[in-house]
Amino acid sequence: MKLYDFKMAPNPRRVRMFAAEKGIDLEIIEVNLGAKEQMADDFKAINPRLAVPALELDDGTVITECIAICRYLDEVQPEPVLFGTGPLGRATVEMWHRRCELEGLQAVAEGVRNSVEFFAGRAIAGPVDFPQIPELAERGKARVELFAAMLEERLGESEYIAGDDFTVADIAALIAFDFAKVLKIRVTDETPNLKRWYDAVSARPSAAA
Amino acid sequence: MKLYDFKMAPNPRRVRMFAAEKGIDLEIIEVNLGAKEQMADDFKAINPRLAVPALELDDGTVITECIAICRYLDEVQPEPVLFGTGPLGRATVEMWHRRCELEGLQAVAEGVRNSVEFFAGRAIAGPVDFPQIPELAERGKARVELFAAMLEERLGESEYIAGDDFTVADIAALIAFDFAKVLKIRVTDETPNLKRWYDAVSARPSAAA
Numbered sequence: 001m002k003l004y005d006f007k008m009a010p011n012p013r014r015v016r017m018f019a020a021e022k023g024i025d026l027e028i029i030e031v032n033l034g035a036k037e038q039m040a041d042d043f044k045a046i047n048p049r050l051a052v053p054a055l056e057l058d059d060g061t062v063i064t065e066c067i068a069i070c071r072y073l074d075e076v077q078p079e080p081v082l083f084g085t086g087p088l089g090r091a092t093v094e095m096w097h098r099r100c101e102l103e104g105l106q107a108v109a110e111g112v113r114n115s116v117e118f119f120a121g122r123a124i125a126g127p128v129d130f131p132q133i134p135e136l137a138e139r140g141k142a143r144v145e146l147f148a149a150m151l152e153e154r155l156g157e158s159e160y161i162a163g164d165d166f167t168v169a170d171i172a173a174l175i176a177f178d179f180a181k182v183l184k185i186r187v188t189d190e191t192p193n194l195k196r197w198y199d200a201v202s203a204r205p206s207a208a209a
Numbered sequence: 210m211k212l213y214d215f216k217m218a219p220n221p222r223r224v225r226m227f228a229a230e231k232g233i234d235l236e237i238i239e240v241n242l243g244a245k246e247q248m249a250d251d252f253k254a255i256n257p258r259l260a261v262p263a264l265e266l267d268d269g270t271v272i273t274e275c276i277a278i279c280r281y282l283d284e285v286q287p288e289p290v291l292f293g294t295g296p297l298g299r300a301t302v303e304m305w306h307r308r309c310e311l312e313g314l315q316a317v318a319e320g321v322r323n324s325v326e327f328f329a330g331r332a333i334a335g336p337v338d339f340p341q342i343p344e345l346a347e348r349g350k351a352r353v354e355l356f357a358a359m360l361e362e363r364l365g366e367s368e369y370i371a372g373d374d375f376t377v378a379d380i381a382a383l384i385a386f387d388f389a390k391v392l393k394i395r396v397t398d399e400t401p402n403l404k405r406w407y408d409a410v411s412a413r414p415s416a417a418a
């Protein structure tokens with residue numbers, strides 16, 4: 001399986017970290033978003049949405065959307081469990097994962113894509129250009145702080161975000177906070193529960209994938 | 210199982226339609242968002258995120274986030290299959306469902322919550338107030354049109370959004386277009402494939418749930 005990837009982007013990193021936790025080796029094909037290689041016709045033939053990650057199976061089938069790829073990899077290699085165990089466990093992971101996506105990753109992305117000069121005119125990934133909205137950047141930053149506060153409380157009750165086990169929710173949140181460094185937001189000792197979790201999750205070998 | 214619901218809101222409707230397809234009866238508890246009942250202390254004790262839907266199990270456990278609830282219901286009642294069949298089928302449904310959420314439902318929500326007077330000061334659901342951003346409303350409307358164009362093309366190739374079968378992706382997209390009526394965007398004969406699909410999906414008994 002080939003993963004169309006870009007080392008610096010948060011969504012492909014979610015797939016790399018997920019695959020590393022599963023012990024799945026993927027052939028990495030770097031698409032240099034810095035040089036806008038995702039806009040080229042040869043990549044458009046692979047993913048008309050012009051975004052990474054994209055997973056190409058050995059028969060040429062392409063799966064896009066970060067979590068769709070993770071779910072496919074999860075079927076290929078069910079262990080270790082990263083989407084939860086049992087009906088309630090799986091629903092709990094989905095619930096926390098959604099919060100990490102909607103309140104964490106999306107908030108950071110709104111902040112970064114609407115403020116960083118590189119994304120001028122490209123506030124949304126994909127085939128159509130949209131101008132930056134400075135107010136949305138500010139809102140994004142404010143929401144990242146609220147996300148950190150929510151997790152500070154949550155991680156006072158449980159070791160990982162969705163409970164006792166490391167899951168996809170932790171991957172999403174770690175990558176949200178690492179991406180937030182672009183906004184000069186950092187996890188500090190002022191949120192000790194979050195810091196304890198952040199240091200532990202950052203130290204996993206998969207975090208370097 | 211009790212579903213904390215609000216008849217007019219799109220996300221609870223996704224759960225009601227999903228449950229109706231599965232033939233699952235839920236005890237409905239209406240939380241009148243029009244009267245801001247989700248802000249009251251008794252609801253805060255059920256969902257501190259102050260949003261519907263929320264599913265309360267018989268033992269008092271509460272699951273929030275629309276798709277986390279749907280995944281739980283899917284485990285309770287696996288048939289009919291709405292999340293896809295087989296590894297590639299499930300990944301394909303997830304891929305299209307994510308597109309319907311990110312490019313459809315979220316675009317409509319950005320349009321509605323940032324333009325309709327009722328949501329003034331409440332552009333994001335949840336415990337913290339955010340002001341409306343008029344540029345985001347305009348961007349949302351533009352993105353809904355792009356979403357319709359993407360599905361017009363897709364539905365020229367397949368009966369339903371993710372392929373031959375009705376899935377959660379169709380639920381998300383139907384509810385996105387119905388919600389878009391608030392923005393005066395309608396599915397018309399100008400997009401015949403989309404219209405064929407929209408009429409078929411709207412006619413399902415679950416669409417009235």
